[in-house]
Amino acid sequence: MKKLLFWVSAILIFIFWPVSFFLANNNAWSQIFVGTQTIFTPDPLAIDIQSTKISLIPNRNLARIYENKTTIPLDKFKSNVFVSLDLNNYFFSLHPQEIIGGLNLTKYPYLAIIPFLVGLYFFSENKLRKWILCTFIVAVLSLAFINRQDKFDILLYFPVSAICLHGLRKIYTSSVIFYFFSSVFIPISTIEFLRIIFAK
Amino acid sequence: MKNFRKYLPIFILIFSIGVGIFFRFYQLGKSPVGVYVDEASIGYNAYSILKTGRDEYGQFMPIMFRSFSTFQSPIYTYITVPFIALLGLSSYSIRLPSAIFGVLTILLLYLLAKKLSSSETFALIAALFLSLSPWHIQFSRTVYETNIALFFLLLGALCFYHALKKPWLYILSSLSFAISFIAYRAEILIVPVLLLMLTFRFGKTIASNVKSHMLPIVLSCVLGLIIIVPTVLILPTPGFQARSSTMNIFVPSLQEPWGIKVDAGNLSWILNNRQLLSVKEFLSLYTSYLSPRYLFSLGDAGPRKPFPDLGTFFVWQFPFYLAGLYFLLKEKNKKDLRYFVFTLLLVSPIPAALTRDPYSTLRSLPLVIPQVLLISFGLTKILEMTWPLFNKQKYLILTILAVYSTTRMFISIFYHNDYYTSIYWNYGWQQALEDVPNLDPDLPIVVDNSHGDSYIEILFFLNYDPATYQHDNFEVPLSEYYTNLTRNTTKHIGRFTVKGFQWGIDTDHTEQYIIADNIAIGLVQIHEHNLTIVDEINFPSGGVALRILKTNPKK
Numbered sequence: 001m002k003k004l005l006f007w008v009s010a011i012l013i014f015i016f017w018p019v020s021f022f023l024a025n026n027n028a029w030s031q032i033f034v035g036t037q038t039i040f041t042p043d044p045l046a047i048d049i050q051s052t053k054i055s056l057i058p059n060r061n062l063a064r065i066y067e068n069k070t071t072i073p074l075d076k077f078k079s080n081v082f083v084s085l086d087l088n089n090y091f092f093s094l095h096p097q098e099i100i101g102g103l104n105l106t107k108y109p110y111l112a113i114i115p116f117l118v119g120l121y122f123f124s125e126n127k128l129r130k131w132i133l134c135t136f137i138v139a140v141l142s143l144a145f146i147n148r149q150d151k152f153d154i155l156l157y158f159p160v161s162a163i164c165l166h167g168l169r170k171i172y173t174s175s176v177i178f179y180f181f182s183s184v185f186i187p188i189s190t191i192e193f194l195r196i197i198f199a200k
Numbered sequence: 201m202k203n204f205r206k207y208l209p210i211f212i213l214i215f216s217i218g219v220g221i222f223f224r225f226y227q228l229g230k231s232p233v234g235v236y237v238d239e240a241s242i243g244y245n246a247y248s249i250l251k252t253g254r255d256e257y258g259q260f261m262p263i264m265f266r267s268f269s270t271f272q273s274p275i276y277t278y279i280t281v282p283f284i285a286l287l288g289l290s291s292y293s294i295r296l297p298s299a300i301f302g303v304l305t306i307l308l309l310y311l312l313a314k315k316l317s318s319s320e321t322f323a324l325i326a327a328l329f330l331s332l333s334p335w336h337i338q339f340s341r342t343v344y345e346t347n348i349a350l351f352f353l354l355l356g357a358l359c360f361y362h363a364l365k366k367p368w369l370y371i372l373s374s375l376s377f378a379i380s381f382i383a384y385r386a387e388i389l390i391v392p393v394l395l396l397m398l399t400f401r402f403g404k405t406i407a408s409n410v411k412s413h414m415l416p417i418v419l420s421c422v423l424g425l426i427i428i429v430p431t432v433l434i435l436p437t438p439g440f441q442a443r444s445s446t447m448n449i450f451v452p453s454l455q456e457p458w459g460i461k462v463d464a465g466n467l468s469w470i471l472n473n474r475q476l477l478s479v480k481e482f483l484s485l486y487t488s489y490l491s492p493r494y495l496f497s498l499g500d501a502g503p504r505k506p507f508p509d510l511g512t513f514f515v516w517q518f519p520f521y522l523a524g525l526y527f528l529l530k531e532k533n534k535k536d537l538r539y540f541v542f543t544l545l546l547v548s549p550i551p552a553a554l555t556r557d558p559y560s561t562l563r564s565l566p567l568v569i570p571q572v573l574l575i576s577f578g579l580t581k582i583l584e585m586t587w588p589l590f591n592k593q594k595y596l597i598l599t600i601l602a603v604y605s606t607t608r609m610f611i612s613i614f615y616h617n618d619y620y621t622s623i624y625w626n627y628g629w630q631q632a633l634e635d636v637p638n639l640d641p642d643l644p645i646v647v648d649n650s651h652g653d654s655y656i657e658i659l660f661f662l663n664y665d666p667a668t669y670q671h672d673n674f675e676v677p678l679s680e681y682y683t684n685l686t687r688n689t690t691k692h693i694g695r696f697t698v699k700g701f702q703w704g705i706d707t708d709h710t711e712q713y714i715i716a717d718n719i720a721i722g723l724v725q726i727h728e729h730n731l732t733i734v735d736e737i738n739f740p741s742g743g744v745a746l747r748i749l750k751t752n753p754k755k
Contacts, residue, residue: 088488
C-alpha cells in the first residue's frame with residue numbers, strides 16, 4: 001500500500017508538466033519556434049524607455065555607465081534567470097506575477113513544493129546531485145538568452161523532477177509523515193490534474 | 201595601524217549610519233513628489249490632535265484613526281504631533297519621524313545582530329546592508345506605520361535578549377512589543393508568534409532564575425496588556441474588521457479567487473472549490489515573498505512601492521542569500537540567530553499573503569530584517585571560509601559592487617522615481633492650492649472627488665483650522681465612531697466644496713471654479729460646457745495632473 005501511494009504520488013508529480021506542455025502547444029507544434037527572439041533582438045519600446053531615463057540623468061557620464069547598449073540585454077538576461085529560479089514558476093504558474101502573453105503552465109501540483117523543498121534540504125545526499133546541478137545551471141543560463149523562454153523551459157523538467165523525487169523518497173522513509181502527506185497530496189493533486197484536462 | 205584596526209568597526213558603523221542618513225534625509229519631503237492621501241490623512245489628523253485634541257471627525261484621542269473608514273493604526277499619528285508642533289504641517293514634518301526611526305533601526309539591527317551572533321563583522325555587514333536596502337529606504341522616506349512598527353519590534357526583541365541577564369529590561373521589551381502590536385496590523389500576528397518563540401526558546405532559562413525574573417515579567421505583562429487592551433477591545437468592531445474583510449482572500453467577496461475555470465462543466469463544484477482555490481492562492485502569494493525573482497529582480501508591483509528598476513535587494517546579494525540560508529541551517533552553534541531569523545522569515549509573509557496584493561513590500565516590511573541577516577550571514581561565512589585568500593581583491597570587488605549599486609539606487613530614487621511615480625502620489629494639489637489666492641475670492645470652488653479623497657489634500661496643504669472643519673462637517677455620531685462605516689462624501693472647507701461632480705448643475709448654472717483631474721473633466725467636456733482653463737498642473741512626466749477651470753454660465 002505504501003509503495004502504491006508512493007508511485008501514485010510520483011506519477012502525479014511527473015505527469016503535470018508534459019501534459020500541460022502538450023495541451024498548450026497541441027495545435028501549434030509547427031509554430032513553436034516562430035517568433036522566438038533572443039535578448040539581443042532590438043526592442044524599440046525598451047530603447048525608447050531607456051532614452052527617457054537617460055534624459056532624466058543630469059550627468060552624461062553617469063548616464064552612459066548605467067544606461068548603455070548592454071543595459072537592455074543584461075536586464076532581460078537577469079529577469080529570465082530569476083524566472084527560472086522562481087518557485088512559483090513551477091508550482092503556481094508564475095502567479096501572482098504571470099508573464100503577459102506567456103504560457104504560464106501548471107508544471108507541478110502545488111503541494112509538490114513540499115517534496116521539492118525536502119529534496120533541496122537533503123540535496124547533498126542525492127546521488128545525482130552533480131548531474132542535477134550541472135543540468136540545472138546550464139539550462140537556466142541557456143534559457144536566459146531567449147526572450148520567450150516559457151516554450152523551451154521544459155529543459156528544466158528533469159532536474160526539478162529529480163529533486164522532487166528525492167524529496168518524496170525522504171518523506172517515504174517516515175511512515176507517519178508519508179501517509180499524512182499522501183492523504184492530502186493525492187486527492188488535491190488529482191483535482192489539479194483534472195483542472196488541466198477538463199477546464200481552460 | 202593598530203589604532204586603525206581598533207577603531208575600524210566604529211568607523212564602519214558610523215559610515216553605515218551616515219549612508220543611511222543620507223538616503224533617508226536627502227530631499228526628504230520633496231521626493232517622492234506629492235503627498236499620498238494616507239500620508240495627508242495621518243499628517244492632518246496629527247495636526248488636528250495638536251490643535252484640538254480631536255481627530256478630523258471630532259473624536260477625542262482615538263484608539264484607531266477612522267481615516268476614510270479604513271481605521272489606521274494610531275502610533276505614527278501621535279508620534280508626528282510634536283514634529284508638527286515644532287516644524288508646522290508639511291510633507292517634511294510628517295515624513296521626518298519615519299526617517300528618524302529608519303536610521304535608528306539600522307543601529308538597532310547592528311546591536312541585535314551582535315547579540316545574536318557575537319560577531320562584530322556580521323553585525324557591521326547587516327547594518328550596512330540595511331542602510332543601503334532600497335526596501336527599507338522606501339518606507340523610511342514616506343509616511344507608513346509599518347516602519348515605526350518594525351523599529352519597536354526590533355527594540356522589543358533586543359531588550360528581551362538583554363533581559364535574560366538584566367531582568368528589568370523585560371519591561372522595556374514588553375512596552376516595545378505592545379507598541380509594535382498596535383502600530384501596524386501585520387504585527388498583530390508577528391508579535392505574538394515572536395514572543396511565543398522567545399518563550400519556547402528561553403523558557404528553561406527563565407524558569408531556572410524565577411526569583412529574579414518573576415516580578416519584572418509580571419510587571420511587563422501587566423504594562424503591555426494595559427497598552428494593547430484598548431485596541432483588542434475594538435478588534436471585533438466593524439471599523440477594525442472593515443479593511444481586513446475587503447482585503448482577505450479567504451473572505452468571500454466580489455472578486456473570484458485566482459484559478460477559477462470558466463468551463464468546468466459538471467465538475468465545477470470540485471474544480472472551482474472556493475476554499476481549495478483560496479488555499480492555493482495563499483500559498484502562491486506566501487512563496488512569492490521568499491522567491492529570488494521578487495527579491496532580486498521584480499520587486500513590488502504596487503504603484504507607490506518600488507523605486508524604478510530596483511528589486512528589494514541588489515542582484516549581487518543573491519549568492520550570499522543562498523549561502524546564508526545554507527550555512528544558517530547547517531550551523532550548530534548559532535541557535536539564537538537561527539531561531540530569530542527563521543521565525544521572522546516564515547511568519548512575516550503571512551499577514552501580507554492573506555491580502556490580494558501581489559508581493560506587498562508594505563505589508564511584509566518585517567521580512568527585510570531576516571533577509572538582510574541571511575545575506576549578511578552568507579557574506580560573513582564566505583569571507584571567513586576564504587580567509588586569507590585574495591583579501592584585497594575580495595574587498596575591492598565588494599566595494600565596487602556596493603558603490604555601483606548605491607549610485608544606481610541614487611539615480612532611481614532622485615532622478616527617475618518622481619518622473620515615473622508622481623501620478624500615484626497625488627501630485628499637483630500643493631501647486632493647485634498655491635494658485636487659489638490668485639483666483640476671484642468671491643467665487644466658490646468645487647472640487648471633484650470621484651478619484652479619491654481629495655478633500656484631505658486640501659485640508660493638509662491649506663493647514664485648514666481643524667476646529668472649523670469639525671464644526672462644518674458631520675460624518676457619523678461619535679458614539680458610532682468604530683461601528684458605523686457610513687461615509688459622507690461631501691466636504692465643506694471654507695469656500696471649497698468637495699463632492700461628486702454633476703454635469704450641468706456644476707458647469708452651466710453657477711459661476712464658480714472647478715478643480716478636477718483630466719479623467720473627470722477632459723478637453724472635450726471643457727469645450728462642450730464652455731469652461732475656461734485657468735491653470736493646468738502637469739506631472740513631471742508631462743500629463744495633466746489637475747486643472748483649475750472657471751465656469752461661464754449663460755445669463
